[in-house]
Amino acid sequence: MVLVLRTIDWDTDAVVIIDQTALPGRLRTLRLDTVDALVEAIRRLAVRGAPALGAAGALGVALTAREHGTASAEALATVRAEADRIACARPTAVNLRHGVERALALLEHGPDAVLADALAMLDEDERINRAASRHAADLLLRRCPDRPLRVLTHCNTGRLATVAWGTALGTVRHLHADGRLDVVLADETRPLLQGSRLTAWELADEGVPCRVLPDSAAAAAMARGMVDCVVVGADRVAANGDTANKIGTYGLAVVAAHHDLPFVVVATESTVDRSLPDGSGIVVEERGGEEITHLAGIPVAPEGTAVFNPAFDVTPVELVTAVVTENGVLAEGRPRKPVEGTRLTR
Ligand SMILES: CSC[C@@H](O)[C@@H](O)C(=O)COP(=O)(O)O
Numbered sequence: 001m002v003l004v005l006r007t008i009d010w011d012t013d014a015v016v017i018i019d020q021t022a023l024p025g026r027l028r029t030l031r032l033d034t035v036d037a038l039v040e041a042i043r044r045l046a047v048r049g050a051p052a053l054g055a056a057g058a059l060g061v062a063l064t065a066r067e068h069g070t071a072s073a074e075a076l077a078t079v080r081a082e083a084d085r086i087a088c089a090r091p092t093a094v095n096l097r098h099g100v101e102r103a104l105a106l107l108e109h110g111p112d113a114v115l116a117d118a119l120a121m122l123d124e125d126e127r128i129n130r131a132a133s134r135h136a137a138d139l140l141l142r143r144c145p146d147r148p149l150r151v152l153t154h155c156n157t158g159r160l161a162t163v164a165w166g167t168a169l170g171t172v173r174h175l176h177a178d179g180r181l182d183v184v185l186a187d188e189t190r191p192l193l194q195g196s197r198l199t200a201w202e203l204a205d206e207g208v209p210c211r212v213l214p215d216s217a218a219a220a221a222m223a224r225g226m227v228d229c230v231v232v233g234a235d236r237v238a239a240n241g242d243t244a245n246k247i248g249t250y251g252l253a254v255v256a257a258h259h260d261l262p263f264v265v266v267a268t269e270s271t272v273d274r275s276l277p278d279g280s281g282i283v284v285e286e287r288g289g290e291e292i293t294h295l296a297g298i299p300v301a302p303e304g305t306a307v308f309n310p311a312f313d314v315t316p317v318e319l320v321t322a323v324v325t326e327n328g329v330l331a332e333g334r335p336r337k338p339v340e341g342t343r344l345t346r
Pocket residue numbers: 045048049050051093154155156157158161162166167168194232233234235245246247311
């Protein structure tokens with residue numbers, strides 16, 4: 001295993017991240033010692049994934065609190081304005097704002113207290129992820145007791161999307177350690193390829209069997225009987241269990257329901273936004289058109305082509321077998337159909 005670094009950490013006066021834009025080619029870290037550098041890293045997905053963004057939010061407030069201090073009203077106003085810039089860098093993953101707000105709540109105790117709590121948050125992350133993903137693994141083992149599982153997943157929800165361990169991919173790691181995993185089918189995850197660049201890289205690093213497939217092949221894989229269950233992460237879960245996650249998740253949920261396959265969302269409680277009764281209020285980030293019109297800088301669409309590039313979609317809870325957090329099952333949507341024969345082909 002080459003990955004022993006945390007995805008995001010603190011070193012002396014800077015936030016240190018694994019630069020996820022350089023993977024799978026290079027494992028390198030970036031030192032971010034200004035809010036500008038941190039915001040830019042968040043926007044271009046050098047650090048990404050809901051729990052990792054929560055840590056980025058908290059550490060970012062520590063960074064600016066240490067720079068400006070917290071002793072005067074003027075300093076506090078500057079820190080709050082910088083914190084807001086960090087929180088707004090990406091709108092969908094609620095962890096980012098949660099991380100910022102948790103840190104802001106400690107401002108009156110001074111910069112050292114803010115940093116100490118941010119570091120405690122990093123330490124909590126692995127324990128929370130392990131607990132959430134253990135609940136999901138147990139649920140899947142109860143639902144699919146007969147054979148080692150073929151798990152389809154989307155985007156990257158592993159240690160790179162968290163501080164350590166992972167949510168949906170943490171479930172895969174538990175199943176592998178239990179000897180109950182056959183193979184991971186990892187959607188490549190257009191347009192930024194978090195599945196092929198990051199998930200396949202993490203799983204190879206751990207020696208977990210993995211096949212990458214184009215997103216458009218997931219339905220065919222289910223129809224061919226190649227999938228036992230679908231496990232995904234979340235960027236924001238509304239109080240009723242509606243779930244925002246990487247674009248393409250909703251389509252997977254529809255197809256999984258059609259094939260009566262368990263569809264499980266694994267998230268931390270910090271991804272749950274109880275201020276939203278359902279998913280209709282979730283703001284979905286729209287990203288630049290060049291992510292679609294260009295591949296590695298090479299045009300793949302005529303110049304001037306109009307683009308629709310939402311980074312996330314919202315899956316209604318009715319399509320979700322269960323949303324699982326470190327506290328267990330948060331919401332259950334789709335009941336298992338009573339008749340096995342409703343699957344198309346197995
Ligand atoms: C454990 S991370 C869960 C989600 O954050 C993940 O599935 C996802 O959609 C990430 O999107 P990204 O745009 O790469 O930040």
